[in-house]
Amino acid sequence: MFTLDQARNFIVVAEELHFGRAAERLRMTQPPLSRQIQKLERTLGVELLERDNRHVALTPAGAAFLAEARKLVVAAERAPETARRIAAGRTGTLRVGFTAASGFSLLGPLLREIDAVLPDVDVDLQELVTSQQVQALLEGELDLGLVRPLFDAELFESRLLLAEPLCVAVPVDHRLAGLERPVTSADLKDVPLIMHSPTDARYFYDQAVRLVDVEHRNVVQTVSQVLTMVALVAAGHGAALVPESARLLGLPGVRLLPLAGSTSRAVELHAIWNRESANPALHRLLELLPRLRSGATLRADTRSASNDPEMGLDEHDPASLR
Known part of the structure; x- marks a missing residue:
């Protein structure tokens, strides 16, 4: 097998097509350089150069080997730095799972942070429900998950x-849209409701029925995605209980109203990861997560929507102006 030094020497000879000038560039004498090239040709079993006392020229095999030798030398020179960057978490790949709702709330700010601080890290995104993300993390198929709090804290590290x-999403012309107070469970007693699926969106379903006395006869649609719920509200099919970040969807014809009894922590989104993960890029990313924990980026992104009569919270309610 030939060596990197032989490949480097051949490249210089091929560029100069003169052993004397090549030897000078390499800061060596001509005889050992000639022996290096001859040894390389014997190793490869082909002639790379046509040479006589007057000229040196590349053979077709030499021209082909020159192109590959350049790639090999460049790769070899980059390898140590690449290894150091991967070890420091400055390059590599991050496999990130996210729920559909996090896709229009926190995912964008998170990706901007990654791009700004870790520009050479490739992010592989996978849209999965919380249970699927948990399984993928256990099987080593994800590095980080953006999930609802339906995970085993003994198995995973997490950060809120x-x-x-x-909030209550209603059509802009709905009678509740004129309320100057939070909507109560009693206000929703006879209102057609679009509900979260108790199987596919269990977390949101549980939070909703904890705050509102939902009567089965009032449920007109059961869906699993917040986007679908808001679209049905916009179409006039009923009201829905959705997270405040649904305003980011920007669908016209919908008003978000504060819900009585709903605290600022009614629904949560966590980053979770396997305690045993050895991915340096993940550990570098974890240093960034506290920046997003306050949700400041999200509020900045939704400021314009909150002042819009459609897809904004009731500005008369203090909770909507946090």
Whole structure:
């Protein structure tokens, strides 16, 4: 097998097409350089150069080997730095799972943070429900999950990234849209409701029924995604209980109203990861997560929406102006 030194020497000879000038560039004498090239040709079993006393020229095999030798030398020179960058978490790949709702709330700010601080890290995104993310993390198929608090704290490390209230989404011309106080369970008694699926969106379902006395006869649709719920509200099919970040969807014809009894931490979004993960890029990212924990970026992104009569919270309610 030939060596990197032989490849480097051949590249210089091929560029100069003159052993004397090549030897000078390499700061060596001509005889050992000639022996290096001859040894390389014997190792490869082909002639790389045509040479006589007057000229040196590349053979077709030499021209082909030159192109590959350059790639090999460049790769070899980059390898140590690449290894150091990966070890420091400054390059590599992060496999991030996210729920559909986090896709329009915290995922954007998180990706901007990663891009700003870790520009050479590739992010592989996978949209999965919380239970699927938990399984993927256990099987080593994800590095980080953005999930609802339906995970085993004994198995995973976690950080709270976002906490927000549940709100009531209604069509802009709905009678409740004129209320100057939070909507109560009694206000929703005879209102058609679009509810979260108790199987596919269990977390949101549990939070909703904890705050509102839901009567089965009032439920007109059961869906699993917040986007679908808000779209049905916009179409006039009923009201829905959605997280405050649903305003980011920007669908016209919908008003978000504060819900009585819903605290600022009614629904939560956590980052979780396997305690045993050895991915340096993940550990570098974990240093950034506290920046997002306050949700400041989210509030900045939604400021314009909150002042809009559609897809904004009731500005008369102090909770909507946190």
